[in-house]
Amino acid sequence: MSTATRESTQPQPGSEEDLLVDVRGLKVHFPIKKGVIIDRTVGHVYAVDGMDVQIRRGETYGLVGESGCGKSTFGRAVLQLEPITDGEVHFDGVDLSTLKGEKLRTHRRHMQMVFQDPLGSLDPRQTVEQLLLEGMRAHGMARDGKAARDRLSELLTAVGLPKAALSKYPHEFSGGQRQRVGIARALSVDPQLIVADEPVSALDVSVQAQVINLLGDLQDEFGLTYLVIAHDLAVVRHISDRIGVMYLGSLVEEADGQDLYDEPLHPYTRALLSAVPVPDPGVEDAREQILLVGDLPSPANPPAGCRFHTRCPWRQETRCDDERPELREVQIEGVPGSHRVACHFAEQIASGELAMHSVEAVEDEPYWAGPEPDEDVDSAGFAARDMPDTGG
Template structure:
């Protein structure tokens, strides 16, 4: 599960991604910056799934995009298969992109409505010149469609002829076409119906086993992330606040934010729900343009004290299994009870 040192596929070191904010139309003046990703570090072993959870605007998608160099990181390193890819030029990057693919959230917006399924799935093959002869190209596409559970006879149809779940399968086939080793799944199931979500989750798990894929799984649904991930990073306002094995994260969450997130997810059983403690966070996520000083979570934290308002907590190790937390409180009382 958590193979920490062997087979590291991707390491992210102190990754930051800032977006400048301008004011004025002609004389643009920089008035600040949004720290979408602010010093994120983690590594993913080959074949592992790392879950990235957080609320909207916490920087989880930006992290994914910065890793893929879709937005060039402001600073930090992204080491993929031993090389820092932030330093590559665009030709070198293009070669590498074969190995890193993305599955998008919105199955309706992420497929070109004027392309047939064949063109959509085949496009990466053509770009990377993996298409071979005409017959081989067709065969590859048919095979990909079967792999994701679509009938190859539907290859000449357009996206609007498919349901949400089927479209997501097309998006997955497109990502798989170039045989990547890393797939960044950006909320792949959140736009789907409940009964279809499970189909796609199972498909992703099967594919991972079959092709030894590594996933960075971005989602806001904790139950889904817990199901699919080996390790989980919880993000808040651009920073990782807790990082743990999925078991540790759910059984002994250390950061107050993680505890609140877990408590906020209702369990489909009225008996359990009646007995659960509902820790409610007050307030909303502060604006990332002007984040609070000290611990960014202090404005909503039920355990806040003076130190939190002044000093930013570091991500400290709290157990030998790699459980790390950025909270002043957990350093003092590591065995504080969870809800």
């Protein structure tokens, strides 16, 4: 649709080759242990199961998905905060998995994190000054007292806090201001990459907009690269240059921001987009919702074949059940090569060759219930539903 107008307002991402983060085949599996005296590993939670993500310098990569899909684990694994089972994370050309101890610690200066809960992620007994200086000291950036003080006031100005904030404690701030402190702390060591895990979901709508604007301004000012992890599709669409949609540990679709919303190709993305409430009654009444029935299957016992086949209204016999689709480019007119999807039948669905069918609602094992296979439990249901059209 209208892709031309977008370029002017967005920061120009680096060239194709200028990758800051290059993740290949990343897997993070958590063991499930049982037993009192001897710990037996009885299975694994496949939190992240084969992720390939490339983030260019200066761009914002948005990662969306529902709770339990592994998006936060992925963000933490990129920063080496979770043990990686398999795969590689290259940051600025360096394979992070080869770094250990002190080398890894000094490397962390370049990659920082902003957390969802601003109060929980700030030490209640440290003033803002101490909070900000701690990271700088750890990386030897606060040896010169005067320079450090100048840097602090610079940081506060950048995130829009008054100078008086330095001597205050986290509890003295409102939610939005606390998140600004969290952002200032991430910025204090002058990082290249910021992983923001649900940075605005704990904030009120009006304050949310302030923080979103702030993130954009800081990117322009400091040339930051963002990996934004969120469940709110409208927020992600607003700030991201490229977006990846995650389902049960892997990407099901990846595209430039606008393309994804103009033409979602994966059935899950379609369902997700149709479920987002739009603050416009006209749109709400007119649109067709794809209601998925049932919950996310257990990541400890993910479905064989396509992970989404148990809830998919376009599922086809045998191939979807047996063969796991790869993230691939599609041959559809008007869809650019940067738009990749993990669906066997993306072309047929887009052309309307395949029609939606409804699936009976069947019980699904909750994802913490352990890995025991259950014969009669293999699919959840689906129902398509037209919203009543009250339009004149």
